Amino acid sequence: MTPLHLDGCDRRDFLKCAATTMSLAAFGLGDLHAAGLPVAFGEGIAAASEIRYPVPAADGVTIDRKNQVIVVRYQQHLYAFNLACPHENTALKWLPKDFRFQCPKHQSRYQPNGTFIDGRATRNMDRLGVRLDDNMLVVDVNKFYKSDKDSTGWAAATVAL
Amino acid sequence: MFSSGLHDLVVDWGSLYANHAAIRTVVLFAHIGGLVTAAGAAVTADRGILRAMRLDARERAAQLDAIERTHRVVLTGLVFIAISGPLLFASDVDAFLHSRLFWTKMTLVALLVINGAVLTAAERRAASGDAGAWPALQLTAIASIALWSLITLCGAALPNIG
Secondary structure: OOOOOOOOOOHHHHHHHHHHHHHHHHOOOOOOOOOOOOEEEOOOEEEOOEEEEEOOOOOEEEEEOOOOEEEEEEOOEEEEEEOEOOOOOOEOEEEOOOOEEEOOOOOOEEOOOOOEEEOOOOOOOOEEEEEEEOOEEEEEEEEEEOOOOOHHHHHHOOEEO | OHHHHHHHHHHHHHHHHHHOHHHHHHHHHHHHHHHHHHHHHHHHHHHHHHHHOOOOHHHHHHHHHHHHOOHHHHHHHHHHHHHHHHHHHHHOHHHHHOOHHHHHHHHHHHHHHHHHHHHHHHHHHHHOOOOOHHHHHHHHHHHHHHHHHHHHHHHHHHHHHO
16 A cells, blocks of 8 residues: 555555555555455656656556556566556556456456456557666656557567566 | 454455445445435426425425425435445445545535534424524535535546546
């Protein structure tokens, strides 16, 4: 539940992060993970169209609601996804027990690497451009890959570790 | 141990909710059905109060009797909402916790409950013959209609705006 970075956060952001963290801890909902990939909630450092995240030390899912980005480390690969479901733009949720993403609106399901399983959506989760820079994962939100329009770009939008 | 148990319960419920269309349907039906029942009866009663403002004392008393009979229906609807609401919240805790719209809705629900308490207190005073209670009844009836409408609006916007 700790934000990935507090550098650059103003006092209000910090207090908001702290309050949320304490509320979740009080209810025992912090560090939501079970069997499968652990999930964390954080916030990357945004500069222009790029957002930087520390490379996750282990497989897991990080949800950055402020920037609408999901960062996944899965099977020695890093991915960044748009938080919105490609069907009707509802924020996707991670189901740790089921090891997949699912849209709460129409229940479209996706694998941890964003591959569409079933549901009303008609394509995979939208990937964002990623690269490594000084042990940071740099996500370029201007590089947006839709699997039905650019399957090659979508497949290449990953960093192998 | 308690927090770990609660955490496991939330994860299990999230998975169960996501994987079973029948469960989602029942929970959502309880929530929307409760809203339709409670809001429908409450707005009808509120309109009755506003209409009674133009009536004489005898007709007002008859109107108050009719309004009083709707409270049980409103409370029954609220019970369904109160049971299904936390289940919906627990199905996607992270999304709701970070949603301003959700907290706006919860604030409106709290205001609605307070307004309901003020309204029933004024109604009791009016039933005991206190004519001075009617302006308070009128105000709370208008507030009730506005609050039910805003809560419904927030509920409709929640899945779309988040």
